[in-house]
Amino acid sequence: MVPKLLIVEDDAATVVALRGLLLRAGYEVVTAADGREGLRLLFAQRPDLMVLDLVVPELDGWRVLNRARDVSDLPVLVLSGLEGVEHRVRALRAGADDYLVKPFHGEELVARVEALLRRVGHRQWAGEGVGEHLRLVPERRAVLWYGEEVRLSDIEYRLLWLLVRNRGRVVTTRHLLTRVWGDSGGTGGDRVKFAVLRLRRKLRRAAGPDSRDPVEAVRGLGYRFVPGDEDADGSQSAP
Structure with a gap:
């Protein structure tokens, strides 16, 4: 082609x-x-x-x-x-x-x-499905998570999309600050922590407390998005 x-x-x-x-x-x-x-x-x-x-x-x-x-x-x-x-x-x-x-x-x-x-290999577009239960809806700044639509703020959407683009790989807190918040100094890591907490709460409310959390924290480094049921060695469930 x-x-x-x-x-x-x-x-x-x-x-x-x-x-x-x-x-x-x-x-x-x-x-x-x-x-x-x-x-x-x-x-x-x-x-x-x-x-x-x-x-x-x-x-x-x-x-x-x-x-x-x-x-x-x-x-x-x-x-x-x-x-x-x-x-x-x-x-x-x-x-x-x-x-x-x-x-x-x-x-x-x-x-x-x-x-x-x-x-660059296959290009990912936000309207495509990501993993088994997630689909991004860019025109509404929303995601479909376990079939439920979740409305996100601009920051939450950009944060999730950056993690999805790098799915399976750790995205450092500094890189998230630069790309999502425009903080080239890499300071203010608490902003990332609390934005991840807000994002997780919205996903949990949509799919229930027993649903899988796709955003995993990697101690001392940052966060990663893990589609499906892949293992994530070195991660922990809270930011």
């Missing part, structure tokens, strides 16, 4: 150049001239990779990136005229997989796209 790429870029000349490069490289290409249209196409088309400018109308690229990370782990290549290292660091911490500064060389861009697609 031919990989489908979404370009979110408002400069017409850049879109023409990108589209030509990527079509010649063998990809299917869809384009959006603003952030709102980019998100609409993201949900409707479910592309394999997104090329994203940070300065686009309607919704800027930062908000598009954050929203994309709420619903998918597809690779994102930021293509921006913002050159400062602070912009690169902010984009990578917000969930971008690569960052290329304009003006760019066409062969380098295609090579970066190829490398990102090689590194």
